[in-house]
Amino acid sequence: xxxxxxxxxxxxxxxxxxxxILIAVLWIGYLVLEGFDYGVAMLIPFLGKTEKEKRVMIxxxxxxxxxxxxxxxxxxxxTFAAFPAWYATLFSGLYLPLFLVLVGLxxxxxxxxxxxxxxxxxxxxxxxxxxxxxxxxxxxxxGVGFANFILGLPVTTDAASPNLFVLSPSPYFWQLFSWFGxxxxxxxVALFLFHGSLFLALKTKGEIHDKAQAFAAxxxxxxxxxxxxxxxxxxxxxxxxxxxxxxxxxxAAGLASAWWFNGKGRDGIAFISTTATILxxxxxxxxxxxxxxxxxxxxxxxxxPLNAMNASSSQLTLVLMTIFACIFVPIVLAYTAxxxxxxxxxxxxxxxxxxxxxxxxxx
Amino acid sequence: xxxxxxxRWQFGITTVYHFFFVPITIALSLLVAVMQTIxxxxxxxxxxxxxxxxxxxxxxxxxxxxxxxxxxxxxxGMNWSExxxxxxxxxxxPLALEALIAFFLESVFIGLWIFGWDRLPKKVHLxxxxxxxxxxxxxxxxxxxxxxxxxxxxxxxxxxxTDRAEMTSLIDVLTNPVALVTLPHVLTAAYLTAxxxxxxxxxxxxxxxxxxxxxxxxxxASAYRWATKFGAWVLLVAGALSVVTGDIQGKIxxxxxxxxxxxxxxLWETEQPAAFSIITIGTLDGSQEVxxxxxxxxxxxxxxxxxxxxxxxxxxxxKKMESEAFTxxxxxxxxxxxxxxxxxxxENWVPNLPVTYWSFRLMMGLGFxxxxxxxxxxxxxxxxxxxxxxxxxxxxxxxxxxxPLFGNSFGWIFTEMGRQxxxxxxxxxxxxxxxxxxxxxxxxxxxxxxxxxxxxxxVIEVGLFMHYAKLGLPDVVEPxxxxxxxxxxxxxx
Numbered sequence: 122x123x124x125x126x127x128x129x130x131x132x133x134x135x136x137x138x139x140x141x142i143l144i145a146v147l148w149i150g151y152l153v154l155e156g157f158d159y160g161v162a163m164l165i166p167f168l169g170k171t172e173k174e175k176r177v178m179i180x181x182x183x184x185x186x187x188x189x190x191x192x193x194x195x196x197x198x199x200t201f202a203a204f205p206a207w208y209a210t211l212f213s214g215l216y217l218p219l220f221l222v223l224v225g226l227x228x229x230x231x232x233x234x235x236x237x238x239x240x241x242x243x244x245x246x247x248x249x250x251x252x253x254x255x256x257x258x259x260x261x262x263x264g265v266g267f268a269n270f271i272l273g274l275p276v277t278t279d280a281a282s283p284n285l286f287v288l289s290p291s292p293y294f295w296q297l298f299s300w301f302g303x304x305x306x307x308x309x310v311a312l313f314l315f316h317g318s319l320f321l322a323l324k325t326k327g328e329i330h331d332k333a334q335a336f337a338a339x340x341x342x343x344x345x346x347x348x349x350x351x352x353x354x355x356x357x358x359x360x361x362x363x364x365x366x367x368x369x370x371x372x373a374a375g376l377a378s379a380w381w382f383n384g385k386g387r388d389g390i391a392f393i394s395t396t397a398t399i400l401x402x403x404x405x406x407x408x409x410x411x412x413x414x415x416x417x418x419x420x421x422x423x424x425x426p427l428n429a430m431n432a433s434s435s436q437l438t439l440v441l442m443t444i445f446a447c448i449f450v451p452i453v454l455a456y457t458a459x460x461x462x463x464x465x466x467x468x469x470x471x472x473x474x475x476x477x478x479x480x481x482x483x484x
Numbered sequence: 485x486x487x488x489x490x491x492r493w494q495f496g497i498t499t500v501y502h503f504f505f506v507p508i509t510i511a512l513s514l515l516v517a518v519m520q521t522i523x524x525x526x527x528x529x530x531x532x533x534x535x536x537x538x539x540x541x542x543x544x545x546x547x548x549x550x551x552x553x554x555x556x557x558x559x560x561g562m563n564w565s566e567x568x569x570x571x572x573x574x575x576x577x578p579l580a581l582e583a584l585i586a587f588f589l590e591s592v593f594i595g596l597w598i599f600g601w602d603r604l605p606k607k608v609h610l611x612x613x614x615x616x617x618x619x620x621x622x623x624x625x626x627x628x629x630x631x632x633x634x635x636x637x638x639x640x641x642x643x644x645x646t647d648r649a650e651m652t653s654l655i656d657v658l659t660n661p662v663a664l665v666t667l668p669h670v671l672t673a674a675y676l677t678a679x680x681x682x683x684x685x686x687x688x689x690x691x692x693x694x695x696x697x698x699x700x701x702x703x704x705a706s707a708y709r710w711a712t713k714f715g716a717w718v719l720l721v722a723g724a725l726s727v728v729t730g731d732i733q734g735k736i737x738x739x740x741x742x743x744x745x746x747x748x749x750x751l752w753e754t755e756q757p758a759a760f761s762i763i764t765i766g767t768l769d770g771s772q773e774v775x776x777x778x779x780x781x782x783x784x785x786x787x788x789x790x791x792x793x794x795x796x797x798x799x800x801x802x803k804k805m806e807s808e809a810f811t812x813x814x815x816x817x818x819x820x821x822x823x824x825x826x827x828x829x830x831e832n833w834v835p836n837l838p839v840t841y842w843s844f845r846l847m848m849g850l851g852f853x854x855x856x857x858x859x860x861x862x863x864x865x866x867x868x869x870x871x872x873x874x875x876x877x878x879x880x881x882x883x884x885x886x887x888p889l890f891g892n893s894f895g896w897i898f899t900e901m902g903r904q905x906x907x908x909x910x911x912x913x914x915x916x917x918x919x920x921x922x923x924x925x926x927x928x929x930x931x932x933x934x935x936x937x938x939x940x941x942x943v944i945e946v947g948l949f950m951h952y953a954k955l956g957l958p959d960v961v962e963p964x965x966x967x968x969x970x971x972x973x974x975x976x977x
Contacts, residue, residue: 176976176977179977180599180973180976180977183595183598183599183977184596184598184599184600185592185595186595187550187591187592187594187595188588188591188592188595190554190591191583191587191588191591191592194554194557194583194587195580195583195584195587195588197557197558197583198557198576198579198580198582198583198584199580199583199584201557201560201561201568201572201575201576201579201580202572202576202577202579202580202581203576203580204572205568205569205571205572205573205576205648206569206572208561208568208572208576209561209565209566209568209569209572209919210565210569212558212560212561212562212565212568213561213562213563213565213919213920213921213922214921216562216919216922216926216930217926217929217930219558219562220562220926220929220930220933222558223554223555223558224933224937226551226554227551227552227554227555227937227941228937230547230550230551230554231547231548231551231941231944231945233547233977234543234544234546235544235547235944235945235948236977237977238540238543238544238948238952239944239948240951244944279920279921281920282566282647282920284569284646284647284648285565285566285569285920287920287921288921291921291922292921292922292923292926434572434573434576434650434651435643435650435651437650437651437652438573438574438576438577438650438651441577441651441654442577442580442581445581445584445585446584449584449585450584453584453588453592456588456589456592456593457592460592460593460595460596463596463600463603463604464599464603466969467969469970471970471972472970472971472972472973472976473972473973473976474972474973474974474975474976475972
């Protein structure tokens with residue numbers, strides 16, 4: 122249709138840059154959107170004291186969480202398509218951490234659906250905990266992961282197939298949990314708890330709204346403290362110049378603004394503020410990952426042997442994928458925005474019908 | 485056990501498990517959309533009840549499909565990183581497009597459908613389930629294009645500089661003849677399964693009510709009768725089409741993967757005409773066949789379309805492979821990569837015959853069984869007839885969905901095992917595609933834990949599914965768009 126011939130390769134670094142940015146955008150979409158539903162789900166057993174309060178919490182994220190998760194799947198798919206060697210090395214190298222992510226995603230994913238349908242209240246309690254623990258596990262691992270991308274995962278070429286890069290030493294597991302790695306994990310969990318409680322405040326009314334605001338005021342301080350240490354350490358460990366410090370200031374300003382406006386009862390601006398923080402933090406992290414993709418030379422050399430150029434797909438694949446992305450990303454954004462506007466109304470316990478999960482009326 | 489063996493088992497377990505939920509998701513979403521459409525157009529309350537009833541069962545199933553699907557996308561990189569690196573330039577694109585075009589559509593609109601009953605006008609709400617159903621179908625197009633490329637790797641060339649396969653034409657990848665015939669076969673098999681599910685549940689209730697004793701039972705019976713017939717017709721039409729598409733698929737397979745067709749029959753010597761054995765007692769290694777029930781000429785027909793066509797046997801095909809491998813292949817990638825393949829080496833050209841032989845028969849047999857049940861159900865319910873409740877009827881109502889469901893599994897087991905020893909046919913041996921840095925401990929641990937988690941979830945899911953299936957049709961009130969901010973929602977989780 123568009124291009125049936127193979128264009129000359131090695132033409133440009135341009136599309137690699139574009140796809141690296143697109144993957145960053147997909148991650149940001151995921152972190153911003155699923156970030157709040159992780160936060161809300163983590164809090165179900167803690168903030169929801171009555172059955173109806175728990176159900177209010179679930180209903181604030183119920184219609185949208187699945188779509189939010191697709192941002193992660195698309196980021197994964199885009200990495201596979203645009204940078205196969207990055208996908209291959211990263212996913213096999215971080216085997217056990219990714220397995221934990223999958224376990225988290227599985228147990229939380231089924232819990233929303235089954236909680237609403239299971240007639241036995243003991244099971245519903247079990248599903249609440251599965252949602253909470255799963256939603257805690259995923260950002261914890263991703264936080265540790267991103268901190269390690271900043272430090273760089275050590276790679277070397279595989280002896281058997283010189284075009285394949287593997288982490289060295291392999292398996293690479295315990296090394297992930299340096300103080301900085303752990304700090305990354307805790308920071309992301311705190312940030313999502315803050316982001317999620319602000320979302321909950323924004324989407325609810327009555328007692329549960331007040332509880333969410335009060336919790337945000339507390340967890341906000343934790344997020345500010347951990348975030349400050351993490352961002353300063355990041356800029357010292359892996360400096361990206363003045364831009365890195367500017368992003369740090371912007372991210373910090375977002376957190377402070379979120380905390381301040383939450384205190385003033387301005388739920389909307391508070392939520393937008395943490396959204397901005399996530400954006401600036403992610404941009405800062407992806408900046409450190411260019412062009413080495415979050416890897417470093419295991420032999421100690423200055424540059425990562427695996428980078429955006431030698432990890433990338435052919436020019437043809439990148440061109441084709443770019444065309445599809447240009448068409449479909451705006452469409453996805455449009456209908457996602459519409460879906461959020463359909464469910465814009467705040468919910469309170471008075472909105473929750475009595476009869477679920479009784480047989481009547483369920484979809 | 486080696487990491488490779490464990491990775492193979494892990495792929496088998498997680499993929500077969502995932503595919504229990506896929507056909508029902510694909511087909512039931514659309515069938516529920518059809519029910520809801522009839523309700524919107526006619527206002528017939530029984531269709532609204534059926535929409536809600538089967539919609540709920542659909543969602544119980546859908547949740548499992550979603551979470552087990554994520555594992556699929558991740559495990560290519562986790563367990564098969566050399567595969568991912570080698571084919572990512574081609575294979576990655578359909579996966580990314582599936583997420584971007586199909587998964588977003590499915591997920592966003594299914595959320596709108598579940599929670600939108602009292603927030604969207606009737607017709608807009610109806611569009612939500614249609615869009616979600618279309619999403620599941622687009623998803624099938626891309627993932628089957630990806631899988632078909634592994635069977636018949638067209639639209640690609642080998643780049644020695646990067647030591648990997650690279651795309652020459654996305655159009656060729658998406659219009660791969662294997663993909664074009666696999667898509668309708670998989671879709672019709674999905675409708676066969678979902679039709680069987682609707683028939684099974686509604687038919688069971690219909691027999692249980694028997695002669696309606698009250699007005700409510702009368703109402704219920706009328707809805708179940710409609711669904712029983714609807715399910716049976718879907719099953720039969722889809723079943724017939726799956727036979728037709730499967731037949732075309734067999735002929736294309738004989739062209740591009742002759743070894744797979746020989747393995748389907750465990751045919752050692754080339755025959756003309758070749759008979760099809762319905763059942764074989766004894767071993768399949770060509771040494772001690774004790775007895776088999778053979779239908780003359782049928783394998784020739786399956787493979788070539790003519791009852792006296794020549795079907796190549798395993799011995800001749802192995803001889804050909806050992807002498808020339810894929811050096812004379814029409815597929816550019818297979819031809820170009822043949823030097824590399826010779827260096828990597830192929831230990832055994834023959835797939836696991838007991839698996840291919842029996843899975844091929846079970847796939848077909850279970851499909852035909854379901855179609856027989858569908859015919860029987862239509863016969864029994866003709867002219868207002870009521871099926872007699874009893875063990876036989878119940879067994880048939882269970883077999884109507886479970887037969888095709890397992891038939892789907894066997895079809896996939898056949899198609900993937902018949903491709904062995906290759907992960908990409910004629911290009912990359914499975915043994916050389918695993919992740920070099922991943923230990924047997926890591927694969928083994930994750931496999932045990934997946935199995936435990938999947939097992940536990942299966943107990944919960946089947947329990948819930950049976951609970952709601954038995955509970956039967958819900959009472960409904962006409963959904964209304966609610967504008968009062970304090971009014972209780974008509975539906976919430």
